[in-house]
Every structure is written in structure tokens, then in C-alpha cells.
Amino acid sequence: METKEKNDKSKSTLEILPPELIQRILLRVPVRHLARLRCVSKLWCSLISDPNFAEFHFHHSSASTNSCFFIKYSSMVHFVYFDDNDASQKEMCPPFNNEPLPNFAVLGSCRGIIVLHRHPHSFVVWNPLTGFSKRISYSHLLPSRKYHGIRLPSLHGFGYDASQDDYLLLVAWNHWERQYNLDCLSLRTNSWINLDAALSKPLGVFDRFSCGLFLNGAIHWLSFALTTYKDAILIFDMKERTFSMMSAPEQLVMISCNFSGLALLGGCLALYYQNLHSCNTDIWVMKEYKVHSSWNLYQIPCKDFQPLCLSSNGDIIGRGCSWATVTVHTESLLPLPSDVEDKKKEEGGNRPSESE
Amino acid sequence: MTQLDRLSVYHWLNAWCIKPVGGALVRQEPEYILLALMGSPLKKIMLCSSEKEIFSVEEQVMVQHSVIINNMIEDGSYNHEESKIPLDCVDSKTLKKVIDYCTHHTHHHNDNQEDLEAWDAQFLNVDSNGLYDLLMAANYLEIRNLLDLIYGTIKNMIKGKKIDEIRRIFNIKDHGFTPEEEEQNRKEYPHFY
Numbered sequence: 001m002e003t004k005e006k007n008d009k010s011k012s013t014l015e016i017l018p019p020e021l022i023q024r025i026l027l028r029v030p031v032r033h034l035a036r037l038r039c040v041s042k043l044w045c046s047l048i049s050d051p052n053f054a055e056f057h058f059h060h061s062s063a064s065t066n067s068c069f070f071i072k073y074s075s076m077v078h079f080v081y082f083d084d085n086d087a088s089q090k091e092m093c094p095p096f097n098n099e100p101l102p103n104f105a106v107l108g109s110c111r112g113i114i115v116l117h118r119h120p121h122s123f124v125v126w127n128p129l130t131g132f133s134k135r136i137s138y139s140h141l142l143p144s145r146k147y148h149g150i151r152l153p154s155l156h157g158f159g160y161d162a163s164q165d166d167y168l169l170l171v172a173w174n175h176w177e178r179q180y181n182l183d184c185l186s187l188r189t190n191s192w193i194n195l196d197a198a199l200s201k202p203l204g205v206f207d208r209f210s211c212g213l214f215l216n217g218a219i220h221w222l223s224f225a226l227t228t229y230k231d232a233i234l235i236f237d238m239k240e241r242t243f244s245m246m247s248a249p250e251q252l253v254m255i256s257c258n259f260s261g262l263a264l265l266g267g268c269l270a271l272y273y274q275n276l277h278s279c280n281t282d283i284w285v286m287k288e289y290k291v292h293s294s295w296n297l298y299q300i301p302c303k304d305f306q307p308l309c310l311s312s313n314g315d316i317i318g319r320g321c322s323w324a325t326v327t328v329h330t331e332s333l334l335p336l337p338s339d340v341e342d343k344k345k346e347e348g349g350n351r352p353s354e355s356e
Numbered sequence: 357m358t359q360l361d362r363l364s365v366y367h368w369l370n371a372w373c374i375k376p377v378g379g380a381l382v383r384q385e386p387e388y389i390l391l392a393l394m395g396s397p398l399k400k401i402m403l404c405s406s407e408k409e410i411f412s413v414e415e416q417v418m419v420q421h422s423v424i425i426n427n428m429i430e431d432g433s434y435n436h437e438e439s440k441i442p443l444d445c446v447d448s449k450t451l452k453k454v455i456d457y458c459t460h461h462t463h464h465h466n467d468n469q470e471d472l473e474a475w476d477a478q479f480l481n482v483d484s485n486g487l488y489d490l491l492m493a494a495n496y497l498e499i500r501n502l503l504d505l506i507y508g509t510i511k512n513m514i515k516g517k518k519i520d521e522i523r524r525i526f527n528i529k530d531h532g533f534t535p536e537e538e539e540q541n542r543k544e545y546p547h548f549y
Contacts, residue, residue: 017488024507025511033515039518039545039548040523040528041528041533165432
């Protein structure tokens with residue numbers, strides 16, 4: 001009799017695990033597993049699909065468990081996870097694979113959203129976890145530019161403007177007459193803004209297929225010449241929509257422009273290049289943002305090392321040269337700004353929104 | 357020298373910023389020395405399970421781990437002579453385990469990390485029912501480190517499992533989807549099931 005009562009009592013405990021406790025468990029699960037957990041039950045689905053939960057999860061879970069390498073290889077994309085216990089990977093088709101000629105290039109990643117350049121004249125923004133994707137054409141920008149054929153932007157950057165809850169994509173094409181056309185797409189308003197007036201002088205040394213690094217509310221590009229340390233880094237402030245410059249460390253030696261770039265290491269801006277004198281890779285890490293004296297040098301006794309990110313125990317993970325594009329990608333279930341409005345119009349669906 | 361009671365000692369230690377908070381382990385040696393000098397016995401408190409079973413436990417053990425019990429003692433609502441703390445949603449078996457956890461971690465907080473982790477792993481070697489009872493109890497009593505431990509264990513139980521298995525683990529009999537929705541999910545993501 002007593003045993004039976006005990007069993008009934010424990011059964012009722014299990015069935016009524018309160019939603020707050022389930023939510024707290026889910027907050028600890030790496031975000032890439034959350035997509036599948038939406039299928040467990042209606043309650044779990046509504047907990048996970050809630051944009052507030054996605055936001056909370058993004059800010060409170062450890063970045064390294066949600067980060068991976070996003071690799072483009074031929075027409076597929078691969079996600080390589082490098083957190084401690086799981087060295088796993090998965091393969092996915094980009095959201096246009098059933099079209100002919102699925103050529104694309106990776107432009108950037110921010111807060112779980114990836115931007116691809118889709119030949120001939122459009123960009124695709126895509127969150128691989130929620131499945132949401134959106135194509136934006138830029139062909140209307142072209143006639144005035146006198147271009148022909150497929151041209152990747154010579155400078156680009158993608159970042160998040162927290163003040164507007166908006167994502168901005170900056171693209172610049174260099175004109176053969178050495179004029180620069182710099183345009184900016186706002187994902188929230190789905191409109192283009194021309195930024196030529198914001199540039200006080202020509203892009204010049206930044207104009208070489210530079211990929212911007214998003215950090216602290218601004219996009220950063222590295223000059224490819226690096227003949228002088230002064231004003232080596234170009235910065236675009238997302239909120240103010242203005243440009244400024246920052247200098248590299250004075251001890252920078254005259255270097256080759258190959259295999260140089262910017263990276264985000266443990267939340268700090270890092271500048272790396274091949275040191276031709278010592279055959280090392282020099283990595284300068286700016287420990288305190290915009291504090292010039294805080295540049296610290298790390299030397300990797302290895303050629304062709306391009307740092308990508310830090311592992312959870314502080315090791316620098318990098319890559320050698322190959323043709324694959326490798327982007328550091330932090331996964332999330334965050335929606336795009338317009339995505340949230342569309343969801344409000346529908347009557348709460350379980351499944352991710354289809355592409356437009 | 358007047359005999360100081362435990363509460364006064366705590367207040368004195370508070371003034372010197374040695375504060376026991378749920379989940380944080382306090383260095384006990386100075387306290388024991390102080391109390392030994394004053395000759396005050398280790399105060400015990402009474403916890404009462406839902407089955408009306410009384411458990412006597414060192415006050416300082418529970419105060420160090422449970423925010424709820426710490427608050428009760430601090431604001432003076434607990435009278436050492438008469439009161440027992442009723443815990444109506446925790447049964448005897450679970451309460452005993454919770455007390456075991458808190459006691460071990462208080463007395464062994466100087467052990468090395470590996471030994472503590474091994475003990476924790478053994479401690480959580482229970483069936484799903486037991487685990488959930490512990491989770492509810494730790495949540496109610498606000499025992500931070502036990503909660504973190506259980507969340508971590510459950511998270512590892514979920515990772516990589518198929519949907520049907522997860523439903524079994526959480527005893528979800530009614531998933532709440534309509535037959536059409538369930539079928540749609542199974543068609544779209546067959547590798548999840």
C-alpha cells in the first residue's frame with residue numbers, strides 16, 4: 001500500500017516538472033541541440049521558440065560552447081564544433097541548393113546570422129539553426145556603377161546595432177576610376193543607405209577584399225599595406241554611422257601583406273601577420289579596447305598561421321592556408337528584426353518561418 | 357566571559373565580512389576555535405519532511421548551502437528551542453540525501469577537486485525519479501551548487517538523444533502536438549526520432 005502511494009507520488013513529480021525548471025535546464029544546453037528539442041513537446045517548443053529565451057540564452061551561455069567554424073567547401077557548408085567534449089561536425093546545404101549553379105561566397109557572421117553573397121547580384125541572410133533565410137538583391141545599385149558581371153564587394157562588413165536592434169551590412173565596390181561606392185543595408189528596414197559622404201578620404205589601402213571584424217558595436221578593417229603603423233585600422237561605429245581610425249602597435253615591423261588580418265581572441269581585438277624576419281606569426285592582442293598601450297605580442301613559431309579564436313582553456317586555434325573559407329560563427333536562435341514582426345502577424349507557428 | 361549564542365557569533369562574523377551564503381563555503385576553522393573557546397555547543401536545527409519525519413542537522417551546514425534556510429535563520433524567524441522547519445514538498449528519502457550532500461560538502465570542502473567530483477558523481481547515481489525529487493528539493497531550498505550539479509547531469513542526459521528517448525526520460529506522456537503536427541515534424545526531421 002505504502003509502496004504504491006510512493007510510486008504515484010513520484011510519478012506526479014515527474015509529470016509536473018515546472019516550466020521554469022525546464023527552462024533553466026534548456027539554458028545550459030548548447031544552442032545547436034535546442035533546435036531538435038523543439039520537437040519533444042509543445043511546451044518545450046514554445047519555451048525554445050520564445051524570442052526572449054533566445055536572447056537570454058545568447059547572452060548567458062558560454063560563447064565557446066556555442067561557437068563553431070563555418071566552412072564553405074565547394075557548394076556545401078560545414079559546421080565544425082571545437083568545444084572540449086565534442087569535436088563534432090555537420091554538413092548542411094545553404095538555403096538555395098535546389099537552384100541551378102549554387103555559387104556563393106561567405107561574407108560574415110554575427111549573432112548566429114550568416115551573410116552570403118549569392119551570384120549574380122544578391123545577398124542571402126541565413127540563420128542555419130532556425131532555418132530562416134532571406135534574399136536581398138542589390139542589382140539596383142549596379143547600373144549607376146557601370147559594372148558588368150559578378151563582382152564581390154572589395155570591402156564588406158556585417159554587424160549588429162544594439163541601439164536599433166538592427167543588423168547592418170556594409171559593402172563597397174571600387175570603381176575602376178578609383179572612386180569608392182560604399183553602401184549600407186539595414187535588415188530591419190530592408191533599405192539601402194549610401195555612405196560615401198561619411199568617408200573623409202578614399203578607402204585606399206583598405207580596399208582589397210577586406211572582411212570586417214565586428215566587435216564592441218563597430219566594424220574593423222585592417223589596411224593591407226601596413227607600411228606604417230599609424231591609422232592602420234579603419235573603424236565604422238554602428239550606432240553613430242561614422243568612420244574613425246586606430247593605430248597598430250609602433251613595434252610593427254615591415255611585413256608582407258599576405259596572411260595578415262584581424263581576429264577576435266577572447267573578446268579582444270587581435271592583429272596578426274607573417275613576420276618575414278623571424279619566420280614567425282606575430283599576433284598583437286589589444287587587451288583593453290582602444291587603449292594603445294595595451295597591445296601585447298604573442299609569437300607563434302609557425303608560418304602561415306591564421307588565428308581564428310580562443311578555445312575554452314585559452315589555446316589559440318588557427319588555420320593554415322587552404323582554399324576553404326573559414327569563419328568563426330556563434331550560433332543562436334535569434335530572429336532577424338523583420339522575422340519577429342512576421343511571426344507576430346501569423347498565429348504562433350511551431351516551425352521556423354519559410355524564406356520569403 | 358558571557359556565553360555567546362550561535363546567532364550572535366554569526367552577527368559578529370558578518371561584521372567582519374565572513375558571511376555564509378547558500379552555495380558558498382565558509383572557512384570554518386576560526387568559528388570552531390572561537391566557539392571552542394567560548395564553550396558554546398554546535399547548534400542544530402530541525403527539518404521536517406512531508407512525511408512528518410524530523411531530521412536534526414548542524415545549523416551551519418544548512419545555512420552554508422541553502423539560501424532559504426539561511427534567510428530564515430538570519431531574520432530570526434527560526435526559534436532554536438521550539439521550531440522545526442516544515443518542508444512539505446520534500447519527502448524523507450530526498451531530504452536525507454540533500455542533508456548528506458550539504459554535510460559532505462561542508463566537512464570536505466578542502467578536499468581536492470577530483471575527489472569531490474567523484475563523490476558528486478556517486479551521489480547522483482540515482483534513477484530518474486530520485487533525480488527529479490532532488491531537483492525539486494534543491495530548487496525549493498535554493499541550494500545553488502546542488503542545482504548546478506543536477507542541471508549539468510540532466511543536460512548531459514539530453515545531449516544527442518533521440519526525441520522518443522528524451523520523452524521517456526522526462527516521462528512526457530502527452531507531447532501536446534496534434535497528430536498532424538507530430539507527423540509533420542517526423543517527416544521534416546526523421547533523424548531526430
